[in-house]
Amino acid sequence: MLSPVATPLVLVTADRSVSGTHQSHSAGEKYLTALTSGANCAPLILPALADEIAIDQFLSRVDGVLLTGGYSNIQPQLYGQQPVAGDDQRDTERDKTNLLLIEHILAAGVPFLGICRGLQELNVAMGGSLHQRVHEVEGMQDHREDTSAPMDVQYGLSHRISLQAGGILADLHGDHQPMVNSVHGQGIDRLAQGLRVEAVADDGLVEAVSVIDAQQFALAVQWHPEWQVRNNAFYLAIFEAFGNACRGQAQRR
Numbered sequence: 380m381l382s383p384v385a386t387p388l389v390l391v392t393a394d395r396s397v398s399g400t401h402q403s404h405s406a407g408e409k410y411l412t413a414l415t416s417g418a419n420c421a422p423l424i425l426p427a428l429a430d431e432i433a434i435d436q437f438l439s440r441v442d443g444v445l446l447t448g449g450y451s452n453i454q455p456q457l458y459g460q461q462p463v464a465g466d467d468q469r470d471t472e473r474d475k476t477n478l479l480l481i482e483h484i485l486a487a488g489v490p491f492l493g494i495c496r497g498l499q500e501l502n503v504a505m506g507g508s509l510h511q512r513v514h515e516v517e518g519m520q521d522h523r524e525d526t527s528a529p530m531d532v533q534y535g536l537s538h539r540i541s542l543q544a545g546g547i548l549a550d551l552h553g554d555h556q557p558m559v560n561s562v563h564g565q566g567i568d569r570l571a572q573g574l575r576v577e578a579v580a581d582d583g584l585v586e587a588v589s590v591i592d593a594q595q596f597a598l599a600v601q602w603h604p605e606w607q608v609r610n611n612a613f614y615l616a617i618f619e620a621f622g623n624a625c626r627g628q629a630q631r632r
Contacts, residue, residue, distance in 0.1 A: 448494045490597070538558065574588040
């Protein structure tokens with residue numbers, strides 16, 4: 380008889396920023412609580428310290444990875460572009476850590492879920508590129524939130540997406556054109572080889588991807604399903620599926 384599996388342990392990627400006068404590493408509470416209440420997993424924040432920690436040793440001790448969203452944008456030089464005009468926040472240590480982390484995740488077969496910047500990191504790590512200003516691309520909608528609005532409005536349902544037949548998301552949800560929130564200024568331009576499109580917005584922007592040859596749960600979305608996860612059946616289904624994959628990994632470990 381199999382012994383009970385402990386609550387799966389999930390690494391949560393961190394942003395590096397200045398808190399007061401010191402550098403700090405942090406992850407938003409909404410990601411942490413979505414893991415506990417939506418996926419029934421225990422979160423463990425991974426600092427953006429690629430030069431100081433052995434990422435492969437972390438992955439041998441955990442059951443999943445959550446690639447979080449963030450307020451910074453990936454350095455465009457990492458996908459072969461120069462920065463366009465504008466006041467973008469950068470987080471070079473997060474870039475370094477997460478692009479290396481993704482390489483190790485794929486090799487180790489650890490389940491992962493990417494959210495917003497996490498989706499963009501996956502695409503860049505696998506050789507794709509990004510639109511630096513989606514709203515400035517001809518034919519594209521403005522996918523940014525109204526930062527002056529209350530948080531419930533910023534993260535409220537914004538537009539429909541179309542789930543692609545045969546994908547992970549289409550198998551999770553009966554409505555193949557669900558509403559999602561939209562809180563981003565960048566998005567996928569050139570899709571990386573090895574990624575499958577899971578969902579698109581009405582303007583054609585890629586809203587979700589999965590890794591074609593992955594043996595593990597390997598999904599990333601452009602919206603924020605962690606927001607009030609238990610109040611949205613589609614969002615909850617994503618985290619429950621991720622949690623189940625992490626429990627399977629814990630059992631194998």
